[in-house]
Amino acid sequence: MFIAANWKMNLDKVSISKFCDDLYNYKFSSKVEACIFPPMPYIDYLNNLIKDLPISIGGQNCHYKLFGAFTGEVSPKFLLDTGCEYVIIGHSERRTFNNESDNEIKLRAQSAINANLKVILCLGESLFNREKGYALEFIEKQLLECLPDDFRNVQVAYEPVWSIGTGKIPNVSDIKEMHDHIKKVVFKKTKKKVKVLYGGSVNVDNIGQILSVINVDGVLVGGSSLKVKDFLAIYSAAVKHLNNSI
Ligand code: PGA
Numbered sequence: 001m002f003i004a005a006n007w008k009m010n011l012d013k014v015s016i017s018k019f020c021d022d023l024y025n026y027k028f029s030s031k032v033e034a035c036i037f038p039p040m041p042y043i044d045y046l047n048n049l050i051k052d053l054p055i056s057i058g059g060q061n062c063h064y065k066l067f068g069a070f071t072g073e074v075s076p077k078f079l080l081d082t083g084c085e086y087v088i089i090g091h092s093e094r095r096t097f098n099n100e101s102d103n104e105i106k107l108r109a110q111s112a113i114n115a116n117l118k119v120i121l122c123l124g125e126s127l128f129n130r131e132k133g134y135a136l137e138f139i140e141k142q143l144l145e146c147l148p149d150d151f152r153n154v155q156v157a158y159e160p161v162w163s164i165g166t167g168k169i170p171n172v173s174d175i176k177e178m179h180d181h182i183k184k185v186v187f188k189k190t191k192k193k194v195k196v197l198y199g200g201s202v203n204v205d206n207i208g209q210i211l212s213v214i215n216v217d218g219v220l221v222g223g224s225s226l227k228v229k230d231f232l233a234i235y236s237a238a239v240k241h242l243n244n245s246i
Pocket residue numbers: 006159163164165166199200201202220221222223224
């Protein structure tokens with residue numbers, strides 16, 4: 001079970017320090033892995049604050065080249081060098097605001113894998129595609145276009161674009177259907193099993209419902225990961241869910 005906290009462009013040094021104070025009073029479980037994706041300039045700072053805790057750190061994106069004249073970009077090598085274990089690739093906000101295409105996302109994912117980072121590859125359909133009944137087809141195409149050829153150390157995050165930051169989530173049968181589909185498509189193409197996280201408006205109130213879906217392997221949490229109380233409540237819900245399902 002994996003809980004990913006995507007802080008996006010939020011939390012400064014003072015708020016990160018306060019967030020971490022509360023983490024030290026919490027008893028983490030070996031069954032649930034947590035990873036925080038802070039703003040890039042604070043990776044090193046956060047890493048120092050949580051070095052004694054079982055929480056990993058990830059980058060919110062990386063470039064497909066290791067070095068070069070790419071102003072404003074970050075190399076997967078630099079993420080690794082500053083202590084990152086994971087990187088998010090293909091988040092819908094990068095696709096929308098930075099025009100990242102499926103092909104570019106595939107290159108970024110491959111470069112991250114080659115640099116020994118673990119990849120969270122994000123996919124998601126628009127409300128239009130969901131309402132028209134094209135969601136499965138759309139995600140299959142997006143997945144196949146983004147899948148790195150050398151497929152290892154990748155988890156997929158299914159994040160319907162219409163669910164991100166809106167408070168709306170798909171019903172449990174739609175989540176189950178989509179996660180099944182993603183797992184089947186990946187297996188058919190690579191002969192490997194993949195873990196699929198759900199992302200989009202995950203919060204303290206709906207986490208139980210989301211984790212009750214049998215093929216949800218974890219969650220990617222944005223807004224609700226910014227307050228330490230909510231982040232830990234979501235983490236605790238995951239521990240409780242695993243304990244109850246034994
Ligand atoms: P949200 O964001 O939880 O605020 O909807 C999730 C994400 O974009 O990863």
